Amino acid sequence: MAAVLESLLREEVSVAAVVRWIARSTQGSKDNPGEAAALSSLRPLRKEFVPFLLNFLREQSSRVLPQGPPTPAKASGASAALPGRPGGPPRGSRGARSQLFPPTEALSTAAESPVARRGGRRRVPGPARERGGRSLEEGVSVESLPGAGSRRLRGSGSPSRPSLTLSDPPNLSNLEEFPPVGSVPPGPTGTKPSRRINPTPVSEERSLSKPKTCFTSPPISCVPSSQPSALDTRPWGLGLPPGCRSLQEEREMLRKERSKQLQQSPTPTCPTPELGSPLLNWTGGLTDELADPARVSSRQRLELVALVYSSCIAENLVPNLFLELFFVFQLLTARRMVTAKDNDFELSPGALDSLESPLFQSIHDCVFFAVQVLECHFQVLSNLDKGTLKLLAENERLLCFSPALQGRLRAAYEGSVAKVSLVMPPSAQAVSFQPETDNRANFSSDRAFHTFKKQRDVFYEVLREWEDHHEEAGWDFEKGLGSRIRAMMGQLSAACSHSHFVRLFQKQLLQMCQSPGGAGGTVLGEAPDVLSMLGADKLGRLWRLQERLVTPQSSGGPCPPPTFPGCQGFFRDFILSASSFQFNQHLMDSLSLKIRELNGLTLPQHEPSDEDGESDVDWQGERRQFAVVLLSLRLLAKFLGFVAFLPYRGPEPPPTGELQDSILALRSQVPPVLDVRTLLQRGLQARRAVLTVPWLVEFLSFADHVVPLLDYYQGIFTLLLRLHRSLVLSQENERKMCFLNKLLLLAVLGWLFQIPTVPEDLFFLEEGPSDAFEMDIVAPEHGLDSMPVVDQQLLYTCCPYIGELRKLLALWVSGSSGRSGGFVRKITPTTTTTSSLGAQPPQTSQGLQAQLAQAFFHNQPPSLRRTVEFVAERIGSNCVKHIKATLVADLVRQVESLLQEQLVTQGEEGGDPAQLLEILYSRLCPHGAQALALGREFCQRKSPGAVRALLPEETPAAVLSSAENIAVGLATEKACAWLSANITALIRREVKAAVSRTLRAQGPEPAARGERRGCSRACEHHAPLPSHLISEIKDVLSLAVGPRDSDEGVSPEHLEQLVCQLGQTLQCRQFLCPPAEQHLAKCSVELASFLVADQIPILGPPAQHRLERGQARRLLHMLLSLWKEHFQGPVPLQLLLSPRNVGLLADTRPREWDLLLFLLRELVEKGLMGRMEIEACLGSLHQAQWPRDFAEELATLSNLLLAEPHLPEPQLRACELVQSNRGTVLAQS
């Protein structure tokens, strides 16, 4: 493996070739035989390249980042793993995890490092340490191995040692209890934050969860520090046995650890860089090194590796996209560098190109590398939430290393609407009585009915007690509630009672744990807007504050184990405490049923249409509905997985050898609780992966170790792996999956691949048959996958661990800003008593109101609620339409008149349209504010009537008025949410359309248009159709041009009729469109030219094939008056004097100029053409080549015409006679 990397670095092979080589099994690169040869010899190692690369990078970074962020789990053999340096310390332990990157390579022990790092999922504690807390490790490290760069090594074994001694064996492997928090430096952690915030054991629910076999990501290192509360517990929790989590104990531990450190390194700050640097960092980044692009060593090498690495990420060759991003972010925000000593240490000059020298020799290298990689993944970054984008865009290192990337990020941030709020929905109140199922008729006997009622009461009692106490330290679910629960379950004798109870249980589960639109009004993605709009500013702030305090507990690093956060913990514990086989079975049945039902739901319910505006409102609803369904499915699937695999899970390590075989044989007989494989296949075929895969992942995350080995589930994993490989983000394809949909799938799949029970070799052993995968998807036209159903809110809700990226960046800000606190500074310790923030945010009037509304509906028939919601939905939507039709339309009208003024004042040039638009926007957009008031008024006015009409006549007045009020409120909320978000954009769009319309209508001749449109009122529109006239005139023209048969021609009457008809058509404008009029004008001019040249063949006695002079004049007169009076558009009269038309005269013998002269005079007289214009036309005629005599005659003509004095009319008439005589003479000469 190293050989590949080395040859890459030596530029023997190209990056593209390597990536091709990894991604596709067989052929080497075609273009370069040398490359191919170099690579093909390494073919057997192909699969190991990516794991090697990932390990290598971690390895390398660990040298540079003393606090070892990403690789905390990384253990011994850091330096030993380097090529040519065989024989790191032998790892005794090879947990299942360690196979993830099969350590077959002889060369590098590095293969094992991933194991440790990647999930830190080493199971068996070995001499070489397994997990996390690097700095911690360093802090306590005593051993020091010979050899350079062995800082890592030194640290490796020690940290967990103490914990080992303290904990029982099972806990050791339990990452839950041993979160691999590495890097939080001990010293400051202990002292500083604890002053501010009570170190509450926030992630309590996890501690109770059953064996969450240790796993998870390494890199939590820095994370916790951003969360003061988490901060204290994590590192110390590392060594804690499960029971001793109370605060006191933790503090005790803290003290012990600290004293131990002091003993071990008496001079913490200086002598050993490992210890000192983190300390300094923590205290506000005193020694934060400024990363300097100019000081990057071996730029080219870094670029190459970054490119390979990026390509692997882009091709989905790495198991977890976000884990890699996390790693890159860690590099970006690395605080401290190695000391010079470390640098020197391996820098032998000749070795620069190979892997001999460390890849990252300084912080500059790290940052440079990180920025290089990030540049390749801008698209992913730009789809992160707004907060992360902001932090990224403001990251000074990024600015310094790549201003271009920073610019793009800033633009993305400014354009982003992806505000994400990770507040857990407040736990909902009790479940309503369900009249349809909970009534007596559904029970076999009175007794069963009453028992059920009693159980219901017990259940809620238990629930309430849990709500009150579960956050108290020292309270234990089993101790407090276990016996009561079991007693209750014991009463559920009849099978049907079980099913009733399970239904209640499941409803309550859904209601409490998944209600994004629930009681508090936390509508996905919208909450802040709605709230601020409604003036609930304080509530919003409270929530944001709460979010900061509460969210950290929901995740632990970029790859947390499956957990049951919040209320889910209650249900999990309930199941465990009840330990009732019947209950579990009924629960599984019920969950499976519900999952099937939700998974098969038709989504979206409406075709998304292109019709904008109101459909935006509907589409928003679709997206919300998708989110609700998806989250419900995930919740149900999680519990189904939990219950289904419960009997097979235990703290003991997975069986091996024969034992495993027999277990496999046995388990393969057991039918799956839910036929997930078929559901997955169908989901893929129907292009609904975005719905099916996320819940399937939840389900599988609870699988035990044997599951992935079963044929049935192996098939599933193969499908998932292929899907993962096929989701290449850069391939944008109309009919394929939306970007965010892909991102969601990549995130959940990546997370799944990191779960300890998933065999690690699974990912890398799979060949990349992504093409084949494409084939077997018979894609329907509109799969869910190709619809934008996922937004950032949903992405982050499903994968809260993506938020770790943001925390990492925030931590950097807080450190580098120099202020103590930074990111967390706004949280005032005095308000953070644990109980007050936990449960009840909505104690404001808004929240209370919402709760009251909920309570109201509980007591009413469900139809009332449906009615109210329906009315609100429709009125809200109508309101938006109404605003568009009134307010916006008015504004558009204003724009049009403003624009007219503008055009009049500015005259011809009109000004720059873009600038014009901006002026108009700035004038009009403020009016958008009225929309909210109007919208409110509209909903107020319309909703009550509708509710009244739809509810039964007999509805009590009080109920009616409450329903009306709620409908008004909901409708207003819906309408205003849309309006406040979109009104400005809407106005801009409409104004833009109006402006371009106006400008277009303005056309080239602004003044001529508009005034004379339409025919007279008496007109009956019987005039000949323009198309008919054009066609007729065209026929005459074609006759005139020829070729024609001898018997072809037109009668003078026909000609006259034609011109008359033209007049009629021009007067009745019913059917006339501007292009037709233009062509008529042109044709009439051409016709006149042929008349002047006497070229129109006339039917009649053979002698007389030509039009009489008088007739010609009459026709010309008619045409002149049409041009003058009836054409509304421009008439191209200058065509009369075009060389081609004048040239017609040249062919006639004898030439007759009088008609032309006559025509030109009339044009001048009628003001149709100016003398100057005619002069210019005649002038340009001279440039053409004519027969000599013709040119002379032409010159005479123009002299004649131009010599005429401009005389008043009477004289002109006299003159005309003379002139025409002269013309004839001239013609005859």
Next chain:
Amino acid sequence: MILTKAQYDEIAQCLVSVPPTRQSLRKLKQRFPSQSQATLLSIFSQEYQKHIKRTHAKHHTSEAIESYYQRYLNGVAKNGAAPVLLDLANEVDYAPSLMARLILERFLQEHEETPPSKSVINSMLRDPSQIPDGVLANQVYQCIVNDCCYGPLVDCIKHAIGHEHEVMLRDMLLEKNLSFLDEDQLRAKGYDKTPDFILQVPVAVEGHIIHWIESKASFGDECSHHAYLHDQFWSYWNRDGSQSCSGWSGIPGLGDSSASASQSARIKGVGKHFLPGIFVKYVCR
């Protein structure tokens, strides 16, 4: 006035390799005295376009262009006043207007430094006076006025017919008191592709439910019908209607400016997937 499929086919039969000139049309008229000139011209135009679509490519090879150009040059060198270009087009069985464009392009390539833009060519074809060479200008003009199937004049006529019939249709709808949305209103509502009119309340015509009406200034022959369906109507269908209507509106002529939306020749295969709207197809007049 409605034409059956058989009648249409009979007329179309006579139009195989006939140049699109005035004279051809006159002969056609003599052959089918019962049909109006408008009907015949429209069918002629339609059939000729199909013919051109089939043969278009062979006239656009560089060898063909070169040989046409040489023949043109030789021809005008002999006699600039003779209808060189028109005869050439008729001889090689290509539309005169298209031949004019070909030669003009070739001419400009030779005489200008930069290859001529499409808009320049179009503008010269609309107004041949702009063509720098007088002889060529005359030749081009002759081609255009003699071509009854192609060229700017014919395009304008077709456009005008479309517009006229839309106006008529609107009048008829108003007269019948049918509430409708026209194209402008539809566009304002954000529809990207729209038929001429969408009825706000559907009506039944001869037993078929009609949601919208589209008038076309061309003949509804089978081929263009299919093509049109493909381009446009499925997209309306996706937006406007659900149920299908088997209305092949056939080739309703426009007798004396009254639109007839009736059906005639049912063509198998089309009906099955038809749209809940109707085409009103007109004959060029």
